[in-house]
Amino acid sequence: MNLKDSLLLFSRYAFKGEQPPSELAALSSDIVTTTGGLPLALVIIGSFLKGKDQSIWIETRVKLRKVPHTDVQQKLRISYDSLExxxxxxFLDIACFFIGINKIFATYLWEDLQYCPNSGLERMIELSLMxxxxxxxxxxxxxxxxxxxAIACPANKKPWKCSRLWDEKTIIVQQSKEENKNIEALCLDEYGSNMFMKRWSFKRMPYLKFLRLSKVNFVGDxxxxxxxxxxxxxxxxxxSFKAINVHLEKLVMLDLSDGNISECWGGWSSIKMERLKVLNLFNCLHLKRTPNLSTLKSLEILILEKCHNLEEIDSSIGDVKCLVSLNLSDCGDLRELPSQLGNLRNLVSLNLSTCQQLQELLKEISQLKELKELIIxxxxxxxxxxxxxxxxxxEILSAQACDSLVGLPDSISHLVNLLTLDSRFCSNFEGFPGSIGSLVKLQYLLLGNECLPPKEDDDLETHWYWDYNYCLNHIPHSIGKLELLTELHLTCAKKFRNYLNPSGT
Structure with a gap:
């Protein structure tokens, strides 16, 4: 970028878009020039220097001048070095393995390692590092x-001296007979996974905390x-599962998505994992019934999304008292839920979307007093x-494309914390009860074929967007009590002539 545009971009992050103050104007120009006009470097260094003392600016300029213009990584490393x-x-975990991973899953790992993930992520976001x-x-x-x-596994360093490994470097380590005490994370493809098992490499990695395998079985002791x-x-x-003494007492995340496992998989009874927090069984098409979950006392997230052949949820799910999130979306063969679901008193999110065989909502759901999100x-x-x-x-009730749904009960007025009510694409939906005016916290009421996007300068916390595209019979007069309502879109306006004043405006 040219100098003018570079200074504008730098100022956006260093001074929140304002012009540099007089005492930092010359330093800003020097630093911008030293970055060579590299946009990412301008963002990273500007974020790093925001609010810093002038002495830090001077030190940073000195560091940048020592780095050749072509060495981008060394410029970016200044912010990395400022981290605890x-x-x-x-940062290294994200760079090596966690790009595209849900923040909550990674947080479980970092919390178990006694890190402070929330403040750490906030710090990295503040520095524009992620x-x-x-x-x-x-x-x-x-x-x-x-x-x-490059930091985790430098080119000039022996692979077994690195903390994180992937790709072909793992093969070099597996061929070594030395104990690899430095290795904490390992990502293997199919070939590497097979070699890993054959050579019993895991026995030489006593501090391994992260392992990604592919198409391989656990065999042996x-x-x-x-x-x-x-x-x-x-x-x-x-x-198949032919291993013994598999004690994964510290395991917090088990991801078996796209696996060939069934409810008869030997790992369910053989692997000891009392501290497990997340069990991901996404798209496990051979699963017809969930396994006995009674031993997973610490489980908080259970993902069964797209288990298309799942027909039954084992009653042991009622023993998983810590469960916070249950995702059963797109389980097309699931006809009913066990009554023991009502025992999950800590459940916050329940996703039943596209479970098209379900004909009614289980009454025991009413016992889930902590529930904040219900997706049907x-x-x-x-x-x-x-x-x-x-x-x-x-807080969230979503009932999109429920074609048999005609309306809502009057009792919905008791949902005093409801923020979002979504009933788009419900072709037989006739209208709302008069009690809807009692939902004083409601921010988003989504109806019809689409929800109009807010303008960029709109405050999402204080606006509703209401779009009617289906043939509702009436709008209750209690809508006048909804003081946050700012936009009302009536596509089928002919049905609502009684709401218009004589002038038709």
């Missing part, structure tokens, strides 16, 4: 990813192995039962 040790470890996208996934610029990987493992991703895990999109229910009023903490 634990924050640096989190960001969290709209799907709550961790993201990082490619050049910062490359920087992190695992005593005194993987005792520090916190995270296990097992791509296309086979249904494309479920063939005819009504939302009156007991919905028991869910006092509910």
């Amino acid at each position: 040790y634990e924050e640096q470890q989190m 960001k969290i996208d709209d799907n709550n996934e961790l993201r990082m610029h490619d050049q910062l990813r490359d920087l992190g990987r 695992f005593e005194d192995s993987l005792s520090e493992l916190r995270w296990l991703e097992w791509e296309e895990c086979p249904n 999109d494309e479920v063939c229910i005819k009504e939302i039962p009156p007991w919905i009023s028991s869910l006092k903490k509910l």
Whole structure:
């Protein structure tokens, strides 16, 4: 970038878009010139210097002048070096393995390692070293990813001396007979996974905390192995299991998504994992019934999304008292839920979308007093039962494309914390009860075929967007009590002539 545009970009991050103050004007120009006009470097260094004392600006200029113009990574490393040790470890984890991973999953790992993930992520975002996208996934610029990987495994360093390994470097380590005490994270493809198992490499990695495997089976005696493992991703895990003494007491994340496992998989009873927080069974098509979950006392997140052949939820789910999130979306063969679901008194999120065989909502759901999110999109229910009023903490109720749904019960007025009510694409939806005016906290009421996007300068906390595209019979007069309502779109306006004044405006 040219000098003028470079200074504008730098100022956006260093001074929140303002012009540099007089005492920092010359320093700003020097630093911008020294970066060579590299946009990412301007963003990173500007973020780093924001609010810093002038002495830090001078030191940074000195450091930058020592770095050749072509060495981008060294310029970016200035911000990395400013992080605390634990924050640096989190940065390296993201760069090497966690790009595109849900923030919550990574947080479980970091908390178990006694890090401070919330403040660490906030610090990295403040320095523009990473960001969290709209799907709550961790993201990082490619050049910062490359920087992190170069730090974790420098080209001039023996692989077994590095903390994190992936690709072909893992093969070199596996061929070594030395104990690899430095290695904490390992990412293996199919070939590397098979060699890893054949050579019993895991026995020489006593501090391994992260392991990603592919298309390989556990066979043999695992005593005194993987005792520090916190995270296990097992791509296309086979249904056979021939290992003994697999004690993963410290495991917090088990990802078996896209696996070939069934409810008869030997790992369910053989692997000891009492501290497990997340179990991801996404797209496990051989699973017809959930396994016995009674031993997973610490489990907080259970993902069964796209388990298309799942027919039954085992009653042991009622023993998982710590469960916070249950995702059953797109389980097309699931016909009913067990009554023991009502025992999950800590459940915050329940996703039943596209469970098209479900005909009604289980009454025991009314016992879930902590529930904040209920997703029932494309479920063939005819009504939302009156007991919905028991869910006092509910904030999000989504019932998109529920074609049999005619309306809502009067008792919905008791959902005093409801923020979002979404009933788009409900073709037989006739209208709302008069009690809807009692939902004083409601911010988003989404109806019809789409929700109009807010203008960029709109305050999302104080606006509703209401779009009617289906043939509702009436709008209750209590809508006048909704003081936050700022936009009302009536596509089928002919049906609402009684709401217009004589002039037709």
